[in-house]
Amino acid sequence: MTTIPRVLSILSLFVAWIVLSLMFPPSIVPGxxxxxxxxxxxxxxxxxxxxxxKTLLRVGLGLILTMVLGVTIGTIMGLSHKGEVFLxxxxxxxxTVPAIVNTIICLLWFGxxxxxxxxxxxxxxxxxxxxxxxxxxxxMDMQLVGMGQAFHLSRSAIIRKIIFPQLLPHILASMRYxxxxxxxxxxxxELIGMSSGVGYQLxxxxxxxxxxxxxxxxxxxxxxxxxxxxLLFKPVESRLTRWRTGVPALQWAR
Amino acid sequence: xxxxxxxxxxKEHEVAGGKRLRVLEDISxxxxxxxxxxxxxxxxxxxxxxLNLIARLDRQSSGEISTAGDRIGFxxxxxxxxxxxxxxxxxxxxxxxxxxxxxALRALAIKYLELVGLGGHENYYPLQLSGGMQQRVAIARALxxxxxxxxMDEPFSGLDExxxxxxxxxxxxxxxxxxxxxxxxxxxxxxSVFLSQQILIVSAKPARIFKRLTIDLPYPREYGDLRLFEIxxxxxxxxxxxxxx
Numbered sequence: 001m002t003t004i005p006r007v008l009s010i011l012s013l014f015v016a017w018i019v020l021s022l023m024f025p026p027s028i029v030p031g032x033x034x035x036x037x038x039x040x041x042x043x044x045x046x047x048x049x050x051x052x053x054k055t056l057l058r059v060g061l062g063l064i065l066t067m068v069l070g071v072t073i074g075t076i077m078g079l080s081h082k083g084e085v086f087l088x089x090x091x092x093x094x095x096t097v098p099a100i101v102n103t104i105i106c107l108l109w110f111g112x113x114x115x116x117x118x119x120x121x122x123x124x125x126x127x128x129x130x131x132x133x134x135x136x137x138x139x140m141d142m143q144l145v146g147m148g149q150a151f152h153l154s155r156s157a158i159i160r161k162i163i164f165p166q167l168l169p170h171i172l173a174s175m176r177y178x179x180x181x182x183x184x185x186x187x188x189x190e191l192i193g194m195s196s197g198v199g200y201q202l203x204x205x206x207x208x209x210x211x212x213x214x215x216x217x218x219x220x221x222x223x224x225x226x227x228x229x230x231l232l233f234k235p236v237e238s239r240l241t242r243w244r245t246g247v248p249a250l251q252w253a254r
Numbered sequence: 255x256x257x258x259x260x261x262x263x264x265k266e267h268e269v270a271g272g273k274r275l276r277v278l279e280d281i282s283x284x285x286x287x288x289x290x291x292x293x294x295x296x297x298x299x300x301x302x303x304x305l306n307l308i309a310r311l312d313r314q315s316s317g318e319i320s321t322a323g324d325r326i327g328f329x330x331x332x333x334x335x336x337x338x339x340x341x342x343x344x345x346x347x348x349x350x351x352x353x354x355x356x357x358a359l360r361a362l363a364i365k366y367l368e369l370v371g372l373g374g375h376e377n378y379y380p381l382q383l384s385g386g387m388q389q390r391v392a393i394a395r396a397l398x399x400x401x402x403x404x405x406m407d408e409p410f411s412g413l414d415e416x417x418x419x420x421x422x423x424x425x426x427x428x429x430x431x432x433x434x435x436x437x438x439x440x441x442x443x444x445x446s447v448f449l450s451q452q453i454l455i456v457s458a459k460p461a462r463i464f465k466r467l468t469i470d471l472p473y474p475r476e477y478g479d480l481r482l483f484e485i486x487x488x489x490x491x492x493x494x495x496x497x498x499x
Contacts (some may be wrong), residue, residue: 143334150309150328151348151399161347165338243338243379 030212038216048220055186055197056224058114062121062182067175069122070129075167077130078137087130094127099185100192107193117189125181129174136170172237176229183225257403257435258285258308263317264460265303276460277303278314283454283463285435287322290426292438292446294489295456301439303461305405308437322435323402327395329409333388335380335395341367342376345394366394369428386417393425397432406438410445419477422448426473443489447482448475455489457496464496 014032021031042048073091076083102124110116140163148158190199198221205213265278277300285291293301306312307319309326335344342363349359360376367373370390380388389409396404410418426449429436440446446453447469455465467489471481 143330143332144336146311147328147330147334149311150326150330151395153348154351157351161350162336165336241338243381 027209027211030215034212035215035219038212039220042213042216042220051197051201052220052224054114054194055183055190055199055221058117058121058189058197059179059182059186061114061118062125062186063175063179065118065122066125066129066178066182067171069126070174070178071133071171073126074130074133075137077134078140084134091127091130094123094130097124099124100188103185103189103192107189112193112195117186117194120189121182121185124185125178128181129178132170132174132177133167136167140166168240172233172240176233179225179228183221257287257289257322258283258291258437259318259320260284260304260308261318263304263307263314263319265300265307265312266315278307279460279462281317281461281463283466285437285452287435288433289452290429290436290438290450291452291454292440292450293454293456294440294443294446295461296458297441299456299458300461301441301456302407305407305437305439308403309405321403325399325401325403327397327399327401327404327434329389329392329396329404329406331408331412333380333385333392335388335391337380339379340376341372341378341380341383341391344380344391345398347395348399362398363394366398367391369397369431370394371424384417386413386421389413389421390424393428397428397434401434404434404436406436408440409438411441418445423474425449426475430473443486443493444482447486447489448477453489455492455496465492 017029018032020029023029026034039048073087077087077091078084099120103120106116106120106123110119144162144166145158148162153161186197187199187202190197191203194200198217201217202214205217261282263278263281264276266274266276269275281304283291293304295301303312305328307314308321309328310324335341336347339347342360345363345366346359349362354362363376364373367376370393372387372390372394375383375387380391383391389412393409396406410421413421422445425436438446438449451469453467453469454463455467456462457464467485469485471479475482
């Protein structure tokens with residue numbers, strides 16, 4: 001049922017693009033035909049795959065670092081009051097410092113390489129995840145833990161079967177959100193200090209004032225992100241949250 | 255020998271400022287094997303503490319508690335089900351540490367779900383069930399461990415009156431079929447009179463046994479039975495008298 005509004009939403013964006021491209025010269029808003037042609041050229045010569053691969057690698061490893069840091073720190077903050085007091089300011093600092101600062105520092109520390117990109121992404125994106133997990137633990141149903149204890153479940157069984165499943169929706173939601181942040185930071189890092197990746201390409205085509213190529217690369221990345229969202233995140237999420245489906249409560253029919 | 259025996263059990267909590275708050279005072283009672291005993295008292299008087307002590311989730315400050323066997327089934331006021339697990343997987347949750355294979359677990363789940371009148375609902379998720387059905391699942395979970403004692407902490411107080419009446423009748427049937435020793439905490443006079451053979455009336459803060467009552471009426475009992483009503487009236491008078499003192 002949600003397919004129609006979704007298709008309409010994407011279609012309306014596309015129509016707006018066509019209308020704008022008719023109102024402005026191609027150097028300001030290039031039309032879909034020119035942009036898709038430019039994209040096809042990059043894909044045909046293999047150039048697109050190399051740069052997409054580099055960016056996805058950095059985003060992917062950066063996301064892993066983000067999740068490891070974010071979930072660990074968020075869990076400690078949620079479970080221990082001392083931990084909360086200790087780590088609270090870290091998260092505040094992490095949230096306040098602009099990602100560009102992380103980028104510059106990492107490039108200076110590690111040099112112009114993938115490691116710098118991954119550390120910059122992880123260090124800039126983890127606070128958002130930490131906060132989500134921290135809140136998730138605070139909102140957890142502790143009565144269920146009491147139930148586990150009453151039935152003499154082992155500590156590890158309580159963590160695996162009662163605590164972790166309650167955190168899973170928070171982990172998934174924060175991961176989707178973090179993916180967006182990681183991609184934005186990655187583009188910045190590539191723009192400043194890398195010689196490969198989508199950000200580098202954007203910077204290059206910006207340098208030669210090719211609006212068509214800038215559009216083509218942005219669109220290409222958008223398509224990849226959509227594919228990740230609909231082929232990976234959505235199916236995993238709907239499988240893991242099957243139990244929440246809105247089937248009405250059964251009434252006693254006897 | 256009694257299935258549950260408490261001798262002079264007291265419980266104190268440490269509260270702010272180093273003071274000690276007495277929650278239970280000198281609780282002694284005995285519940286025979288296969289008996290149905292209710293602990294009746296006002297809300298927040300420490301009745302649940304007695305159950306927690308018997309289940310060894312907490313330790314008494316003084317006194318002795320002995321139980322026949324240490325397998326204890328617990329039914330709480332809320333169903334406390336894991337919403338992401340199917341009904342069958344909820345029932346077998348406490349059994350998963352014993353090395354049973356999947357088919358054996360499944361068979362146990364089906365057996366106990368049928369016992370509580372939920373045959374055929376194994377693959378539902380808790381949120382697809384009504385509150386009364388969820389509480390039946392919780393009862394099946396407590397029975398599935400084949401407990402020596404079944405502790406129930408106001409299990410029907412969150413349900414509407416019609417559903418809880420039905421569940422009370424069914425609980426008595428299950429009790430008849432399984433012969434479990436049941437200790438049932440409630441704040442409802444009518445509920446305790448309808449269900450129990452023995453009622454312990456507990457006063458508030460600290461909880462102390464104010465009166466003991468044995469009800470000899472045979473089962474099955476009927477709602478609206480005048481003899482039950484009479485006992486209820488007497489108990490209500492006792493309760494009002496307890497407050498006045």
